[in-house]
Amino acid sequence: MEEAAETDASYPPIFRRPNPDPNPGSKHDADQRPAPASPVFEVPVIDLEPLDPVRLEEVCRSVGLFRITNHGVPSALMDRLLDQARGLLSLPFESKQTLFSDRLSYIWGTPSLGAKVSNLNWVEGFHIPLGQLKSRAHDLDSQDSAASFRCSADEYGQHMARIARTLFNAAAARLELDAKKTASYLSEFDGTFVRVYRYPCCPDIDTYFGMGAHTDSSVLSILCQDELGGLQVFHDNQWFDVAPIPGTLIVNLGDMMQVYSNDEYKSVKHRVLANRSKERISVCYFAFPMEDSLIISSRYKAFTYREWKAKVLEDIKATGDKLGLVRFRIDDPS
Numbered sequence: 134m135e136e137a138a139e140t141d142a143s144y145p146p147i148f149r150r151p152n153p154d155p156n157p158g159s160k161h162d163a164d165q166r167p168a169p170a171s172p173v174f175e176v177p178v179i180d181l182e183p184l185d186p187v188r189l190e191e192v193c194r195s196v197g198l199f200r201i202t203n204h205g206v207p208s209a210l211m212d213r214l215l216d217q218a219r220g221l222l223s224l225p226f227e228s229k230q231t232l233f234s235d236r237l238s239y240i241w242g243t244p245s246l247g248a249k250v251s252n253l254n255w256v257e258g259f260h261i262p263l264g265q266l267k268s269r270a271h272d273l274d275s276q277d278s279a280a281s282f283r284c285s286a287d288e289y290g291q292h293m294a295r296i297a298r299t300l301f302n303a304a305a306a307r308l309e310l311d312a313k314k315t316a317s318y319l320s321e322f323d324g325t326f327v328r329v330y331r332y333p334c335c336p337d338i339d340t341y342f343g344m345g346a347h348t349d350s351s352v353l354s355i356l357c358q359d360e361l362g363g364l365q366v367f368h369d370n371q372w373f374d375v376a377p378i379p380g381t382l383i384v385n386l387g388d389m390m391q392v393y394s395n396d397e398y399k400s401v402k403h404r405v406l407a408n409r410s411k412e413r414i415s416v417c418y419f420a421f422p423m424e425d426s427l428i429i430s431s432r433y434k435a436f437t438y439r440e441w442k443a444k445v446l447e448d449i450k451a452t453g454d455k456l457g458l459v460r461f462r463i464d465d466p467s
């Protein structure tokens with residue numbers, strides 16, 4: 134009992150019992166509600182040493198999500214990052230807010246203001262911009278757990294940048310994209326961030342998702358998850374579980390890669406199920422284009438990533454949802 138009380142004190146108030154659903158009759162639409170059990174997806178594996186670009190292209194076209202092996206990220210670093218994140222996230226909610234607001238941004242629930250409560254994501258986490266880490270190096274003090282965590286996140290971010298660059302270059306070469314044109318299509322550091330999530334225990338998994346169905350706005354995203362599971366991918370009109378395998382990382386392509394490839398590569402829809410009795414920890418790295426890079430594609434109106442972000446935010450504020458790619462398609466009347 135004592136343990137449960139302690140856990141709850143570390144949760145943002147909205148995740149503490151009793152269930153905050155103000156309208157218990159309103160559940161997800163039938164097609165949105167988590168199925169009781171989903172089949173396990175046979176996630177394609179991409180070996181990074183050596184990387185086979187033809188195989189990578191096939192997987193980008195058919196699925197948009199894959200597991201990478203031989204990625205060169207030390208498993209001790211992955212374990213340390215997950216452990217440090219778990220430690221920080223289990224601090225009392227108020228401490229997380231006051232202690233970390235200036236060092237790490239602390240986020241929880243649905244980022245979109247004004248969204249329906251049924252869109253609440255049962256998740257909290259730290260948002261860690263990578264470009265700023267170096268300039269803040271003077272903050273680092275090994276006695277400070279937030280600072281040690283930032284240090285690990287920086288080291289981890291360097292590995293993620295290397296992997297993102299390798300995968301992007303190979304995938305872009307297969308599309309025969311002009312290397313000069315695409316130089317600004319991937320920025321491994323500027324505007325790039327890592328998010329460390331904790332998915333708290335959720336009393337009502339029929340109503341809430343850990344994270345609702347979405348595609349990422351990134352070029353690509355790289356995920357390190359603990360052993361619990363909960364990630365699902367939408368493929369062939371069906372949701373599948375993406376099982377965790379220790380030591381491996383999951384990569385999914387984002388909306389920008391779909392645009393660069395004129396819809397040949399898939400920005401894959403995914404979501405995270407909530408769990409009634411166990412907390413899940415994951416670390417996600419997102420790689421983006423340079424903010425003012427002009428993105429040109431035969432299927433989409435030309436836009437800069439800055440314009441994309443502004444539009445996504447505007448849509449989320451107005452409708453509670455990200456509309457994403459459809460807003461930029463050439464045949465979109467608006």
Ligand SMILES: O=C(O)CCC(=O)C(=O)O
Nearest residue numbers: 330349356364405415417
């Ligand atoms: O935590 C996860 O497994 C996935 C998170 C995710 O999809 C996202 O942040 O976009």
Ligand SMILES: [Fe+2]
Nearest residue numbers: 347348349403
């Ligand atoms: Fe995502």
